[in-house]
Amino acid sequence: MTATTTDSAALRAQLVNRLVADGFLHEPRWQRAFLGVLREAFVEQFTVHDPATGTYTRYDLAADRGAALAAVYSDLSLLTQLDAGGTATSSSTTPSLMALMLERLAVHPGHRVLEIGTGTGYNAALLCHELGDHAVTSIDIDPALVEQARTRLAEVGYGPRLIAGDGALGVAGARPYDRIIATCGLPRVPAAWLAQTREGGIILVNLGFALVRLTVAADGTAGGRFTDYAAFMPRRTNLDDTALTARDIIAAADRDGTICRAPLPDGLDERSLQCLHAIVHPHVHKVVVHNDDGDMYALTDPVSGSWARARPDGNANATVVTGGPRDLWADLTTLAGWWNEAGRPEPTRLGLTVASDGAHELWLDRPEQPVMPLPPA
Template sequence: MTSAFTDQAAAEARRALTQALMDSGDLTDSRWLLAFEEVPRHVFVPYFYVSSGERVSGDDQWFTAVHEDRSLVTHRTDGAATSSSSQPSLMATMLEALAVADGMNVLEIGAGTGYNAALLAHRLGDDHVTTVDIAADITGPARERLATAGYRPTVITGDGSLGAPDRAPYDRIIVTCGLSTVPPALLQQLTDDGCLLAPLGNALARIHPTGPGTATGRFLRHGAFFMPLRHTTSDGVPARRPPLPTGPGRPSALPAKAIADNHFRFLAGIAVPGLTWQYDLNDEREITAARVWHRDGSIAQLHPDTTVTEAGPRRLWTTLEDAHRSYQDAGSPTPDRYGITIDAEGQFVCLDDPDGQSWTLGE
């Protein structure tokens, strides 16, 4: 594929993708529309990995995929996916929810390929955008691709949970990796009327500081699946599965179909953060059995006969059953019915209002 053909075809493909994002309602702001039309995603995703681990690059499959509304794994550590280019519709939703205005300074946690930083730089200008990622083998290529595409925001290698204090304060902070709690350093680097947008569970929380060390916010309805924030170059790799539990099973109060309910999975991710899931599917792609485990060595196995076995320091499935009962009792709430409160006592997700049922983040 020649460079000229790539540039012409990419421009047409970007216009088609942008139109699809507009048609779906994910993209409505004309300034972001222009950014998606003009920032070349194919420059930032010169290759990606499929589920088999094979690297795809430079062919029709690659070119088509980078101009579709899909996330693409772009970095692997010890065989595990540790960075990706997010789904464009989710990126559009997050960028519009950020509610930026000209002259604002934005910090992005999770530089990844650099594509989102390029969209931000297109909208706000290079000097107003700072992006952070944990590893030099991520930030180095991101910086090079940004320059190739004509953008030069500040790219920093470091622990995203610490932010980038040297360039603070920020009017907006956008986190493009999954959190189990909100890092206090990020709140400290916001302006008094600033906003932090971050994935917690599998939904987006829009959080505003209310004072030193305190903040409140609400979740958006839109789902948001991200790889976890890495604090070191060696973490973020999914935990190896502990030995499967043995012994007789007990009847499960949590049906397999509930696992596929993303609204329940939001609550599950809040109640028990840091889980790794594995499924068995039938011909209709329905979940018939599952295994779920945690880094602490806890594991649960749901069998096809609807019984469950558990092992390890805590009973994961029992906790998930409790969460599902709360979910059903509340009328199967969507994420936008939840809020978040951060104060000296901790970080809490509350149903409907601060006095409603709550869960402590990070436990």
């Protein structure tokens, strides 16, 4: 990737124009924020992954500013930290998703916002640009990231409240927030967030592979629809944790176990079903291996220690091998059966109600049409 100009302002304008043209950025106030906040101030060295080729390209603003700036102001996720297994644990996410979420949040001057997942600090800077420093609190599990973000924010003139801690606990001790936005993926919406959000306040969070926008009610519950496909890095509970790779998932499912022949439902590879499966069973990891002798589905749940692998036989059935206390293949096929019978709903037809004690119920089209309670995470 090469830059036609090293003028940061010109590149920011090009990015904003693209976000507007592609339908991600509508409001002039957020257009001004993306124009006014220098994204390169929050990254020095970063990596870009090309999913089409599987390749990773490393950029360094000091070594090749032109190429790095071109990447910074493209609609790309900039990976800034990796775990021991090579999985990204911090990034500056794609500007299109950031813009979409900021507009979905419906935040306005006078609101107080809690951001879960400080990361590089760039999203906090965009919030500060619109709301002012005093209105923004951001928390991250990684103290080093928090201090780095604090320095970079100060260098461009922003000073939000930054905290090192577990975002699932929120930040208590102050009057309730008007908005909570999570820039990391979670298995469930923490009950603490409901308690820390005012009546009528909004919580925007990534569950599975989708965003859900919840409004907090007077009785302490929260409810709302899934709005968009999205996938963030999962929230970390331990800085030493290493994420499972595709190789790990395949290895976990490659064991002796109980063998059976089971149905192969339609649509297993459809995006909407994969999204639903990730919402209902957030700790189950799934990959599909394509071989000359046919496909294989590999699933593992490190929380329960369960695993499964399935090889379709070409006759709407599969040879399945399972192990552990849960039958992961039965869980998947049961869910696929409901999804097919319901007309293969997209995530935007689904919604969620969260009780004050943290219980989750999934619904279809309207809250009065419940689908299932979600298992605790």
